Amino acid sequence: MVKFTHGINQVLVLFLCCLFFGCSAVSTDTSSSSSGTTSSDSDSTSTTSGTTTSSSDDGEYKIQAIYVVPSGSTDNAYDTDGTIIASIGILNTWFSTQTGGSTLRFATNDSGTIKVERILLNRTDAAMKASGDLRVQLEIEVAAAGFNDVKTYYIIYYDSQASDAKCEGEAILRPGIGNIGYIQLCDLDFFESNTIAESPQTSNFEYVVIHEIFHLLGGAPSCAKNYDSVDDKGHTTDNLEMMYNSSADPENWDPQFLDQNNDDYFGHSNPDCRDLADSAFLSPEPTAKDVPAGTPNDNVLLSASDKTSCDQESSLSSISGVTDNRILFTNATDSDLKLIWIDTNGTRQFQETISAKSRSQWSSFVGQYWMLADSSDNCVAIYELQAGDHMLTIN
Incomplete structure (x- = not known):
């Protein structure tokens, strides 16, 4: 303090x-x-x-x-x-x-x-x-x-x-x-x-x-x-x-x-x-244009009612990787959401529950797919991780 x-x-x-x-x-x-x-x-x-x-x-x-x-x-x-x-x-x-x-x-x-x-x-x-x-x-x-x-x-x-x-x-x-x-x-x-x-x-x-x-x-x-x-x-x-x-x-x-x-x-x-x-x-903007690590490369806001990203789940599978990238999942809704990894076989792998109005940070690889689902396992959103630091908010 x-x-x-x-x-x-x-x-x-x-x-x-x-x-x-x-x-x-x-x-x-x-x-x-x-x-x-x-x-x-x-x-x-x-x-x-x-x-x-x-x-x-x-x-x-x-x-x-x-x-x-x-x-x-x-x-x-x-x-x-x-x-x-x-x-x-x-x-x-x-x-x-x-x-x-x-x-x-x-x-x-x-x-x-x-x-x-x-x-x-x-x-x-x-x-x-x-x-x-x-x-x-x-x-x-x-x-x-x-x-x-x-x-x-x-x-x-x-x-x-x-x-x-x-x-x-x-x-x-x-x-x-x-x-x-x-x-x-x-x-x-x-x-x-x-x-x-x-x-x-x-x-x-x-x-x-x-x-x-x-x-x-x-x-x-x-x-x-x-x-x-x-x-x-x-x-x-x-x-x-x-x-x-x-x-x-x-x-x-x-x-x-x-x-x-x-x-x-x-x-x-x-x-x-x-x-x-x-x-x-x-x-004026300096030549170096320094931006610190932790500034999100991608900052995505998805509506829990818009499940468009879920439509392709059956065709998705994660790829293997070697370089970790960070992603901060934010649950801005009033209900708990399940965090699920879609593995290399296209199978859902439950990771944890993210409580309402809370968030969770994970490390993952480029080309890996992550899903947020409701308590009944219905897909809410799917996100494909890219390089860098990311923020994904479900509203």
Whole structure:
């Protein structure tokens, strides 16, 4: 847990490591969450817009801001009233001064204005947190809402307004598979009480957003000069820079620099260590266009009611392989699903049950077929694994 203070407000930042297993091993999240009341009186997640494509419409890597409100919480419209847009502007202004002109590339609309999407959840904040891993649940909801662009990272502004809510954030620790980071807004007047989007000065909140995005980009790498090997979760021991592990000393995290002395993760001179100055998510785009492992090569969303992929089951059989590729199966439905491997003889081989609102990661070979089936063994979807890291969501 990373903690810092801002005036009389405490902001707690959690950075949880998502650990994944190697060849033929499985890391399974089998937790489930109960359904909450629905803000939109609907049985599905409500979203203003989303993308169901697997590649960027403009071909560029970018970061998409999404305002997410759980059922039972007030929609403060931070996505439409300019608050989040202003906050992003403030953080990128500070970022530019630190980098000599580079900024984080956020998704924009046709006029060039920062684009902020929204998702109104059907589940309450309590239901979302029941599994103990809010980031995983948010990633499930984001994918189910159609945000599955392989060239986009999603930064979530989660407006829970729970009375016991902590201002916290989390993002995947690379090389874990995933594409979101989140910041939880801890109270109704979070933006005002933290002077976010109301001052030209970057506040603690903007620092947290940058910190989480840098985790998505692969920071801080373990080869960093000041890497915190005791923590070993993508942090450094320099309290004056962005990726400091403030869990050890929360009162002294004072991020005056993106990377002090440029010797850890940004603009350094170590050719054998990841340099976030080469990230494909920066503008202007650097020549190297670095994208960390764990960024999905394929991010597929399939409807449980559309069983088109099942039609060819009788003609399918997996082929043998030698190189492992990772796939993260996500069950975004309200029912348990069976994970089945179609073997080299075309025979179903049951592997495990993936609980509702949970997921499971496996290693497999290119050309192998995987099936999701319902409790009665009826095929829901079949997926042929390709090279690289993959995310498959059944909604």
